[in-house]
Amino acid sequence: MTLADSTPTQIAAAVQAAESAAPTWARSSGAERARLLRGLATALGGARDILVPLADRETGLGAARLSGEIDRTAFQLRGFADLVEGGAAFAHTDDAAVAGAPPVGHPYLQRVRVPLGPVAMFSASNFPFAFSVLGGDTASALAAGCPVVVKAHPGHAELSRAVMALAQKVVAEQGAPAGVLGMVEGAGIEVGVGLVQQPAVAAVAFTGSFRGGRALEQVALQRPRPIPFFGELGSINPVVPLPGALKANGTALAQGLAASIAMGCGQFCTSPGVVVLPTGAEGDAFVATLSQALAAQTPHAMLNAPIRAGFERGVQAWGQHAKLQPLLTERAAADAPPRPFLAQVSAADFIADEHLHEEVFGPAALVVRTRDLAQAAQVLQAIGGSLTVTLWGFEGATEPGAAEVELVRNATQIAGRVLFAGVPTGVAVTQGQQHGGPYPSSTAPASTSVGYAALDRFLRPVALQDPPAWLAQRAGVPV
């Protein structure tokens, strides 16, 4: 198919429609928002037989995975429906007046939250449903009372059109304001820049590459009126097994880790990219099992040719790196799915070279060998912001030694999610989730792009001082 970039006029029209819809949608009730979100979930699930083959043609992710992703996306839409129906978007604090002079005395303040306004939502390549047209950003923004203008991902443009068409049918059927959901398309950065620069756009939600995200963040900040930019830019997700875990359970853990590295052809933002292992025999045994298990993996094709080319460039650079010892070197033909890559490096060399801390998007990982837990903590600090850190071997009922606790502390310092079991791939959509860590994994580390706290991104607190009765009685529902 030919992709036509949206023209500046089309971009302006999409944002204009969203701006027109914004006041109506902002004052919609929880029930109205829930109804739309559930209608979208139902429409998505109902079109599964058409959407899955379309998505597979554009992304090659396979019917099973894509159908499961529809389930997740519908679940997410329904989850936000339940959340907003329960009043989450209208939560407010009634701070009664206190008589007397300040600082003790104060007027009545009702602290409410107002929807930011139209949200520009940038779809990701690797989740054509769950982080796309009707994905988590859209679901949370709609639940918050904000219209959404989607920037479709060119990697699944036809699918995006099909999903948007069925979404707009639901919007029309329910009589929701037409501009509550719109879309622009473009292969390069120009359309995205044009969208973010529209004065009526009030916030940006972005999932994608570090480079693309940082560039758009600058556009958002350099507008005459800067706006919040919620960017999820990926990360390398270190995994750190304690020596005890290697001894007790090394083989099974290595096999599980290999599967996680290769899962989805490594095209998950939580794909493990660094394995921190002690020097010595047990570490060596783990590396051997991991290498074997990863060699036995047969990842499916990557999403598209540019992503595949980026992966090959990345592993080629690693393969030629003087300090790296390659462990898996098999390469695949350009028209076959890629082969996993694994290499080993000392902690000192890893810490010293910041290029090794960058994500290679795909089924590739580095094994970093450390002399002790203190050095493992240094490796985490060198990596910096990450969506996840996985720590294995902390299951004991009592607090472990100081070095182990210090490792946990370092993990919580750099990551948004710290796992003590399992693998980082697979991000539950639930209240306790946090998908977003310090820079460079996210541009807004206090926010999450997965889970129900994602709603909070699109609401801004406002203190109503001495509100009249008719206003206070709205109890957090915007006028």
Next chain:
Amino acid sequence: MTLADSTPTQIAAAVQAAESAAPTWARSSGAERARLLRGLATALGGARDILVPLADRETGLGAARLSGEIDRTAFQLRGFADLVEGGAAFAHTDDAAVAGAPPVGHPYLQRVRVPLGPVAMFSASNFPFAFSVLGGDTASALAAGCPVVVKAHPGHAELSRAVMALAQKVVAEQGAPAGVLGMVEGAGIEVGVGLVQQPAVAAVAFTGSFRGGRALEQVALQRPRPIPFFGELGSINPVVPLPGALKANGTALAQGLAASIAMGCGQFCTSPGVVVLPTGAEGDAFVATLSQALAAQTPHAMLNAPIRAGFERGVQAWGQHAKLQPLLTERAAADAPPRPFLAQVSAADFIADEHLHEEVFGPAALVVRTRDLAQAAQVLQAIGGSLTVTLWGFEGATEPGAAEVELVRNATQIAGRVLFAGVPTGVAVTQGQQHGGPYPSSTAPASTSVGYAALDRFLRPVALQDPPAWLAQRAGVPV
């Protein structure tokens, strides 16, 4: 006195001390933090007789105001002590595991919040206690578990040293980590830039000018690892009386407004800078009363010569503006306190010239005349982000007409606080407060720099997935 800029070595040492203190302070209990905050409050109040004359010499704000500001600052420290003792910093979500396959099934997630780490805190000129060494930013950061490195304001450098000395005495007496509170000094921007660039600084809290704040925000974002920047940059705080309010109560409102404009010589970030009034006789009468009442005000001297010079430049530019009709033109000698300034402009001319939307820091305001409420709403939209909007005349028990409601909606869209009674000067330190609005009033409009929600700025969510029992039982207290 001679102000010596902190050297790069001194800046690095202050941050190094904070970094060393960070882990210990992060795992301190609510009781320990409360004890320090209350100790600081007591020390501040106890040194009143020394500090007030010192502050008055440096700022000229007068003993009554300065003593009251000590009360407010001590109240604030104690308020954050109560808050953290009550567990606010350790609030967490226990999201129990759900059996089954995703998307329904998920592991146990405990969502906690971790302190960001050392906070660089930039004092303001206009509140030598409440937004300075032991002000709201410091109190909230300490309560969150973060060490603080203060950038002292050169306008009250000796006072800052005195307060820091007594604070460090309290820290030592209580056996808190020495680096939990430190300070650097500098007259220009270099010291502040050097502070923000220190790798161990994890966040910045800033109260000050638009220009200074934006420059430092860029420094924070252009670090190799960008960090959150919480900047409160001031605003012009429009006041909009409805025609009914003019009729019922115009004289008293105009007199109260004049006092608010002149209060503290207009050197408050919530000082009203724009009065939106209808054309016609009632608006004319209000303008006449306001002019008279403002002419009768005798503001005290401004904080320092550069601030005074900035005020005079601002009102001179307004005085010569072709579209403005000056209402108060009296100027004072350079060595006398400034005279208030007032001018009038049509809504169309105001909307068209964005220079008129910029803050003139001091006792100056513009009267903007509108033909109807729809145009008043346009004036608010032209102004954009503001800390406050004040709306008078909405006291009725039932919802008013569409135009009035639309005005309220516009006010909540641009402001962090919307008042329906009283004047915007005077910001209560309480749970319901929101001091921070959209750009340009604040760089982080979802956060507040006054009130107890200010704590949230310095905590970042982390999801602990399947945490071991010893960790889960810490119930939100960092390791």
